[in-house]
Amino acid sequence: MRRTIQNIALLATSCTLALGGASVGDTEPYTRVSELDNGEVVLEMCERAFAPADGNGPTIHLVSAIHIADQSFYDQMQRVLETYDSVLFEGVKPAGLDAIDHELSDQEKADATAKRLELLVEIADGFYEKNGRLPEDWTDLVEHSDARVAGVITSIRTDGWGQGIGTTTSRSVKNNKVTELTFGFTSFGADGERDGEGLNADIVRRTESRLPSDKKRKAAAAGIQSQMADALHVSFQLDEMDMTGKGWINADIDIETLQDQLSEMGEDNAMILKLLEGNSFQAKVIGFVLKFIERSPALSTMMKLAMMDMLALAESSEMMAQMDAMQDVILHGRNDIVIDYLKAELNENPNAKSIAIFYGAAHMPGIEETIVNDMGYTPSGDTWAPAMRVNIEDTGMSERQINMMRKMIKDSLENQL
Secondary structure (H helix, E strand, O other): OHHHHHHHHHHHHHHHHHHOOOOOOOOOOOEEEEEOOOOEEEEEEEEEEEEEOOOOOOEEEEEEEOOEEOHHHHHHHHHHHOOOOEEEEOOOEOOOOOOOOOOOOHHHHHHHHHHHHHHHHHHHHHHHHHHOOOOOOHHHHHHOOOHHHHHHHHHOOEOOOOOEOEEEEEEEEEOOEEEEEEEEEEEOOOOOOOOOOHHHOOEEEEOOOEOOOOOOOOOOOOOHHHHHHHHHOOEEHHHHOOOOOOOEEEOOOEHHHHHHHHHHOOHHHHHHHHHHHOOOHHHHHHHHHHHHHHOOHHHHHHHHHHHHHHHHHHHHOHHHHHOHHHHHHHHHHHHHHHHHHHHHHHHHOOOOOEEEEEEEHHHHHHHHHHHHHOOOEEEEEEEEEEEEEEEHHHHOOOHHHHHHHHHHHHHHHHHHO
8 A cells, every 4th residue: 555655646746747837936825735624635726816006907816727627616717717808828839829910020920920831730630630531621620620729720810911821622633533632721922922932922831641541540649637637537627618718818838939948958858748748658657557547436536635735735845946947938937928918918908907817826926926026916815716626535545544645745746856
């Protein structure tokens, strides 16, 4: 039993960054674990409101997110967040998703357009994996994609010059039979006219060639977050929440920039991306263990409790200050990005009454420090929401064993750092 407890504690440590990370700061915590009289242990997430000190401007709500939780938490967050004028939410974006500034040079617009077309090709490839065929046109692509992807497609149907992006299907025919298919996206360049040279040249990106008889390719391995959600019998945020509504803004870094910044710090730091995507050897090992845990109600409950303690402990741990390089990108750099989005929203919507920032709890102390010290806001109240619940009896463990596991979680975190 001791070995099982130790392995669960170590696995929880390995997954902490993927699920919510850790933060360091002097602010009041944004996560806490409460023990109820009925034997339940509850992980709670904080929503902290801030009012402008001079009375002019909207209330800012820092709403703590967590990537896996009980479905009831996401139902509650959906209801709460939809009451605010704007929601700036966390989520590393694919390159090409950001709006293209009309003041960019033609060369910069061409570069941004190329990234956008490459993103559309990736979406078309995903369509193929899901449906076993390439899309026929824009309408087909939108109608047979899930709501989140359809929202992305709709938002990126123009190029850097504001002209509509065209779609083309190319067929190779031999002996009256189609032998190969590709689906492509085209921008007509700076002049908006077909063909041309230089910056007026067409920008074209296509999927790889497909055979009509191709079988649907095996889907990519699920990310560690989805695997963890399955193992703990909880829900994954992206599966439960609709973040495509009016006023919802993806205020985060794009994946290409994040990869570049992590790679500059060394291969070990860049490995976190492969871990999240589920493609690394480490991710496959963790995935195998998680599948084993998923099949055991007792192990699943133990792991859920371990993860709850881990997330709450990591946020308040001063030891995480040792992760300076990682924090510069994963935490501080992305905090700077969301603050820029916040300032832009304040300028563009001066009549807004409330703006929410829906980000991982690890980010909140740094964001709070900026809006209080630099933007003139003061805290005006906390609201706590239960994110995950565990009944101790469901673990099949004694009180002594539970206490041992919790101690191992703390010791494991210390050893990892």
